[in-house]
Amino acid sequence: MRPTGKLHLGHLVGALKNWVKLQDEYDCVYCVADWHALMGEYENSQVLTQHMHDMILDWLACGIDPKRSIIFIQSQVFQHLELQMILSCITPLGWLERNPTYKEQLREIKTRDLQTYGFLGYPVLQAADILLYKAQAVPIGEDQLPHIELTREIARRFNHIFKCEVLPDCEAILTPTSRLLGIDGRKMSKSYQNTVDLSAPQEEIEKKIKNMFTDPKRIRKTDSGHPDKCNVYSYYDVFAPPMCADVRAWCTGAQKGCTECKKILAEKILEALAPIREKRKGLEKDKDIVKKIIATGKDKACAIAEKTMTDVKQVVFNHEL
Numbered sequence: 480m481r482p483t484g485k486l487h488l489g490h491l492v493g494a495l496k497n498w499v500k501l502q503d504e505y506d507c508v509y510c511v512a513d514w515h516a517l518m519g520e521y522e523n524s525q526v527l528t529q530h531m532h533d534m535i536l537d538w539l540a541c542g543i544d545p546k547r548s549i550i551f552i553q554s555q556v557f558q559h560l561e562l563q564m565i566l567s568c569i570t571p572l573g574w575l576e577r578n579p580t581y582k583e584q585l586r587e588i589k590t591r592d593l594q595t596y597g598f599l600g601y602p603v604l605q606a607a608d609i610l611l612y613k614a615q616a617v618p619i620g621e622d623q624l625p626h627i628e629l630t631r632e633i634a635r636r637f638n639h640i641f642k643c644e645v646l647p648d649c650e651a652i653l654t655p656t657s658r659l660l661g662i663d664g665r666k667m668s669k670s671y672q673n674t675v676d677l678s679a680p681q682e683e684i685e686k687k688i689k690n691m692f693t694d695p696k697r698i699r700k701t702d703s704g705h706p707d708k709c710n711v712y713s714y715y716d717v718f719a720p721p722m723c724a725d726v727r728a729w730c731t732g733a734q735k736g737c738t739e740c741k742k743i744l745a746e747k748i749l750e751a752l753a754p755i756r757e758k759r760k761g762l763e764k765d766k767d768i769v770k771k772i773i774a775t776g777k778d779k780a781c782a783i784a785e786k787t788m789t790d791v792k793q794v795v796f797n798h799e800l
């Protein structure tokens with residue numbers, strides 16, 4: 480995950496809940512992808528350290544367990560760049576230029592200049608991130624599937640050129656796309672300022688929920704509402720599913736107004752987030768906790784990465800450097 484600062488409801492529902500569960504089935508490696516962040520945020524790089532700190536605290540608060548999983552910072556494991564360099568040498572330019580995410584981001588993102596050498600190579604670094612750990616599987620959303628396919632192609636090309644089986648095929652574990660939209664009904668994104676941060680003060684969460692867009696056809700309290708067309712209802716579906724029948728009834732029957740409906744939703748969200756927010760407050764008291772966790776994570780990640788690079792260098796250079 481790129482460190483973009485404090486995490487929001489969309490991260491929780493779209494990724495973290497799944498990541499927490501995966502710890503029961505897999506040996507998980509969670510990477511704070513600061514090199515990837517730098518590719519897009521090179522003009523604002525000073526904020527990355529704080530963002531990494533905030534993000535790791537949120538991971539821990541949500542249940543990523545450093546005793547069971549490896550949590551590390553990408554730039555602290557130098558082998559990511561070593562493998563990226565080697566993979567860059569064998570990746571045809573055309574594979575990168577036709578990558579759909581690359582084309583889409585160049586088209587969509589106007590606030591930063593992404594016409595850089597580094598950004599074009601984004602998927603090669605991603606491939607290195609995955610292959611360095613010989614990962615069997617990577618949890619992703621559907622939009623990331625082309626990147627996994629590219630990683631597989633790069634690994635196969637490496638094995639073919641160097642006549643070996645050093646880099647394995649990896650699979651995608653598809654995370655269902657998050658149903659949560661931002662409070663204004665658009666895609667939830669920090670750049671739209673329509674997110675609700677997990678660790679935001681209670682008053683801020685209440686205010687943001689109060690300002691949520693609702694069914695545009697329900698103007699007066701006496702009008703019947705259409706829950707299936709209301710963003711607020713979809714939040715109930717995620718954070719308080721047992722209440723959905725009641726909400727549907729009071730909405731279609733015009734028994735409660737939208738203000739009251741949103742007030743109850745804010746309470747339910749705060750209730751659902753309470754254990755996470757409580758845990759984060761406890762973690763914040765230990766000033767060194769993030770430092771300690773990433774130091775251990777770095778050692779564990781480096782041990783795996785070093786082993787892979789020994790195999791890689793053996794087949795590329797025919798000797799260990």
Ligand code: SF4
Pocket residue numbers: 693694697704705706709710711712726729730731735736737738740741
């Ligand atoms: S009552 Fe609730 S579900 Fe119905 S339109 Fe208003 S906010 Fe949406």
